[in-house]
Amino acid sequence: MKKILLLAVLSVGSLFAQVKGDVEVPYIAYEIKMGKGFDAIQANCLMCHSFGYIINQGPQSKEFWHKKVDKMITHFKAPITDEDVEICTEYLFEHYGNGKLK
Amino acid sequence: MQRREFLKSSLVASAAVLGSTALSAGETTQPIDGRKVSKMAFPEKKPLITYSDRPPLLESPRGVFTQGLTPNDEFFVRWHLPEIPLHNDPDNYTIKVNGLVDKELEISLKELKTEFEQVEVTAVLQCGGNSRSAFHPIAGGIQWGSGAMGCAKWKGVRLRDVLNRAGMKKEAHFIGFNGKDNAAYYETPNFVREIETHELDDHVILAYEMNGEDLPYLNGYPLRLVMPGYYSDSWVKMLSDITVTDKYKSLFFMDVAYRIPDNECECEEPDNKFKPTKPITHMNVKSVIGYPENGMKVYHNSHLVVRGVAFDDGTGIRDVMISTDEGKTWEKALLKQGNGRYSYTEFRYAFKPNKYGKLSFMAKAINRLGEEQPFAKDIKWNHGGYKYNGIDVVTVEVV
Numbered sequence: 001m002k003k004i005l006l007l008a009v010l011s012v013g014s015l016f017a018q019v020k021g022d023v024e025v026p027y028i029a030y031e032i033k034m035g036k037g038f039d040a041i042q043a044n045c046l047m048c049h050s051f052g053y054i055i056n057q058g059p060q061s062k063e064f065w066h067k068k069v070d071k072m073i074t075h076f077k078a079p080i081t082d083e084d085v086e087i088c089t090e091y092l093f094e095h096y097g098n099g100k101l102k
Numbered sequence: 103m104q105r106r107e108f109l110k111s112s113l114v115a116s117a118a119v120l121g122s123t124a125l126s127a128g129e130t131t132q133p134i135d136g137r138k139v140s141k142m143a144f145p146e147k148k149p150l151i152t153y154s155d156r157p158p159l160l161e162s163p164r165g166v167f168t169q170g171l172t173p174n175d176e177f178f179v180r181w182h183l184p185e186i187p188l189h190n191d192p193d194n195y196t197i198k199v200n201g202l203v204d205k206e207l208e209i210s211l212k213e214l215k216t217e218f219e220q221v222e223v224t225a226v227l228q229c230g231g232n233s234r235s236a237f238h239p240i241a242g243g244i245q246w247g248s249g250a251m252g253c254a255k256w257k258g259v260r261l262r263d264v265l266n267r268a269g270m271k272k273e274a275h276f277i278g279f280n281g282k283d284n285a286a287y288y289e290t291p292n293f294v295r296e297i298e299t300h301e302l303d304d305h306v307i308l309a310y311e312m313n314g315e316d317l318p319y320l321n322g323y324p325l326r327l328v329m330p331g332y333y334s335d336s337w338v339k340m341l342s343d344i345t346v347t348d349k350y351k352s353l354f355f356m357d358v359a360y361r362i363p364d365n366e367c368e369c370e371e372p373d374n375k376f377k378p379t380k381p382i383t384h385m386n387v388k389s390v391i392g393y394p395e396n397g398m399k400v401y402h403n404s405h406l407v408v409r410g411v412a413f414d415d416g417t418g419i420r421d422v423m424i425s426t427d428e429g430k431t432w433e434k435a436l437l438k439q440g441n442g443r444y445s446y447t448e449f450r451y452a453f454k455p456n457k458y459g460k461l462s463f464m465a466k467a468i469n470r471l472g473e474e475q476p477f478a479k480d481i482k483w484n485h486g487g488y489k490y491n492g493i494d495v496v497t498v499e500v501v
Contacts, residue, residue, distance in 0.1 A: 023190065
């Protein structure tokens with residue numbers, strides 16, 4: 001949860017961390033669209049990857065986004081509920097969709 | 103999408119892909135170019151085009167590709183799993199070698215550096231999805247421009263020497279590699295690659311140095327696999343385990359991701375995907391112009407030198423041809439080679455623009471087998487947007 005909270009504020013990473021010892025990788029506050037279903041996206045997607053992964057897939061069909069969410073469950077074992085699969089798909093298609101169902 | 107539209111819509115901290123495609127099924131164009139670099143720099147890196155912070159995904163801007171060796175701080179970054187160890191202790195770093203071997207080993211980084219022959223190979227590292235943004239309909243995955251690639255001088259030890267010390271058993275058929283990056287969930291498969299024992303040659307090394315320095319943290323410090331000629335999904339970073347087996351183990355990143363149609367053209371239709379598929383392995387012939395860049399203004403009658411890099415899977419580059427008339431006629435660029443067959447071949451081409459207005463440079467590499475880059479429009483579509491190698495085009499304005 002710490003990481004999710006950090007994303008809410010603009011955080012600045014160190015420029016040149018030492019490789020030996022501790023490394024700090026910057027967090028980037030990706031400008032993702034707000035809207036219905038955002039909470040489900042934040043809860044289910046941010047565990048494993050940044051919003052950059054969503055924004056930088058390019059505009060896609062509803063089927064594409066549905067398959068992406070399914071892939072996270074099938075292949076990456078993300079514990080996403082059936083209800084959230086639908087909510088996330090709707091959100092992704094509405095904000096990062098290409099208007100096509102297939 | 104027009105480049106201008108893209109530039110207008112690009113965000114400060116991210117390289118968002120917006121807009122829509124009006125293209126019909128299965129077409130390929132030039133990849134998206136000219137994305138802004140981020141204002142934020144990652145450890146040991148200059149600010150680069152930034153797609154994600156977790157896992158880190160960074161692309162080199164076009165201007166980097168004028169040099170035969172890519173500087174470490176401008177070298178692209180691509181991780182798959184989000185949890186990368188944030189504490190490093192090279193003095194106690196070890197890798198395990200196990201499975202079908204006579205003697206299981208735990209070798210320290212120090213032992214690798216002192217007890218094995220040290221070797222060097224200069225090789226190109228390129229993501230299989232480099233230039234994916236050229237594919238329409240848009241292929242799933244990060245919409246890379248042309249900068250998910252770099253070339254470095256890798257120093258380390260031969261994988262073969264390490265395996266010889268462990269002693270591979272006769273039944274050995276596959277060698278699996280795992281790194282220290284982990285998923286957020288325990289059940290998520292690790293990013294593991296396997297190669298077949300016959301793919302093992304003296305150029306395959308475990309590298310701890312890149313261009314004379316320790317590997318950058320984000321490029322797999324302190325040790326990574328180097329597979330010259332192969333796409334980078336095989337070059338496992340922050341290497342921790344080498345496991346020898348007789349049977350092929352099903353692996354997500356080899357069996358589901360990073361696969362292309364197993365047919366002659368390695369292509370398919372968006373509505374009619376081709377099965378079976380095969381993993382991407384050897385790179386095809388490709389070139390990228392580093393200078394000039396799209397949208398630059400150049401002076402009429404000035405001395406312009408087009409510069410860039412070309413490479414393939416190690417067959418070797420024979421020629422790089424330049425066209426200034428949309429591909430109707432081609433002239434040879436001057437080549438500079440000398441870092442071995444897996445490295446970038448630098449090219450330069452002097453040109454005096456004598457007409458005002460738009461001027462396009464095209465670069466086409468040809469390897470020693472006569473294989474050459476196709477025009478972007480002639481590249482056939484595949485669902486993962488892999489292996490794009492269209493003729494590069496840069497358009498400037500003569501003023």
